[in-house]
Amino acid sequence: MPSVIEVTDLRKSYGGRPVVDGVSFAVEEGEIFGILGPNGAGKTTTVECVEGLRVPDGGRIRVAGLDPVADHAKVAQTLGAQLQQSEIQAKLTVREALELYAALYPRPADWRPLAERLGLTDRLGTRFGKLSGGQRQRLFIALALIGGPRIVVLDELTTGLDPRARRDTWQLIEDVRASGVTVLLVTHFMEEAQRLCDRIAVIDKGRVAALDTPAGLIHRSAGATVISFTPSTPLDERELAALPALASIEHQNGRLTLSGTDETVDAVLTLLARHRVTAHQLRVVDATLDDAFLDLTKEATA
Numbered sequence: 001m002p003s004v005i006e007v008t009d010l011r012k013s014y015g016g017r018p019v020v021d022g023v024s025f026a027v028e029e030g031e032i033f034g035i036l037g038p039n040g041a042g043k044t045t046t047v048e049c050v051e052g053l054r055v056p057d058g059g060r061i062r063v064a065g066l067d068p069v070a071d072h073a074k075v076a077q078t079l080g081a082q083l084q085q086s087e088i089q090a091k092l093t094v095r096e097a098l099e100l101y102a103a104l105y106p107r108p109a110d111w112r113p114l115a116e117r118l119g120l121t122d123r124l125g126t127r128f129g130k131l132s133g134g135q136r137q138r139l140f141i142a143l144a145l146i147g148g149p150r151i152v153v154l155d156e157l158t159t160g161l162d163p164r165a166r167r168d169t170w171q172l173i174e175d176v177r178a179s180g181v182t183v184l185l186v187t188h189f190m191e192e193a194q195r196l197c198d199r200i201a202v203i204d205k206g207r208v209a210a211l212d213t214p215a216g217l218i219h220r221s222a223g224a225t226v227i228s229f230t231p232s233t234p235l236d237e238r239e240l241a242a243l244p245a246l247a248s249i250e251h252q253n254g255r256l257t258l259s260g261t262d263e264t265v266d267a268v269l270t271l272l273a274r275h276r277v278t279a280h281q282l283r284v285v286d287a288t289l290d291d292a293f294l295d296l297t298k299e300a301t302a
């Protein structure tokens with residue numbers, strides 16, 4: 001089956017400066033696909049080309065088999081996009097916004113259960129300008145879903161939300177996916193990407209630096225696992241340096257911190273047992289998507 005979104009060698013420049021420089025990825029039906037990257041990496045430009053809001057300089061995009069520029073009207077019926085703040089008038093009430101946007105689609109979703117699910121029912125009479133940041137985000141999600149889309153594009157969905165609202169929103173996105181909608185998600189939050197996304201494209205300087213599952217990205221990053229402890233007696237330096245898959249070793253006030261893989265951790269524990277050394281305050285920490293991200297986008301964040 002063809003992918004629901006196909007982006008092949010996408011290129012876009014501003015004033016002769018390439019900001020999207022050969023981006024390719026494919027999103028499968030029913031997936032939550034994440035786009036991660038440092039500020040200015042070209043993420044929004046990429047998804048706006050997918051939405052047909054910007055015209056690419058080169059490459060090919062297909063959304064449900066359609067060209068987002070040539071078939072813009074059809075793509076707009078298939079793809080729900082999160083609006084920007086400026087696109088809603090401050091005086092419009094939540095109910096008016098829902099009714100107005102529902103009227104744009106031939107087969108809109110019933111906005112009442114949507115508003116209920118998004119916790120907007122008691123805000124229907126409130127003007128957009130008076131909503132809190134979290135309520136606005138919920139309204140944007142409702143408006144992205146109101147056309148009953150097959151695909152929804154969410155750009156920095158939970159920016160500005162408090163931790164509870166963010167978690168509620170994640171649950172909502174999972175529900176949306178469970179109802180069969182494909183989600184393309186641009187995010188800055190590693191925890192969000194790790195929790196929600198099936199696969200992630202890390203975009204850096206207009207190119208795809210890596211494309212994998214969250215676990216796959218973490219696995220690729222240097223020093224995937226870190227073990228630290230204070231040994232009861234010092235360990236032999238040569239034996240430490242010879243540990244398998246060791247990425248780095250640090251000493252600080254008698255405390256040892258070693259990074260490597262699970263194999264390194266196993267070998268450290270064997271070494272400790274062999275020399276009958278006790279490891280005080282032993283900690284083993286797996287790398288996170290944060291570590292993988294910093295590793296993959298090293299120069300940009302240096």
Ligand SMILES: Nc1ncnc2c1ncn2[C@@H]1O[C@H](COP(=O)(O)OP(=O)(O)OP(=O)(O)O)[C@@H](O)[C@H]1O
Nearest residue numbers: 014015019037038039040041042043044045046188
């Ligand atoms: N209309 C435009 N005209 C000129 N330059 C632009 C325009 N839109 C974006 N850019 C530039 O293109 C680059 C990529 O922008 P884009 O918004 O795609 O990045 P991003 O990865 O989404 O960044 P952020 O995480 O900061 O939102 C940036 O350097 C930006 O300044």
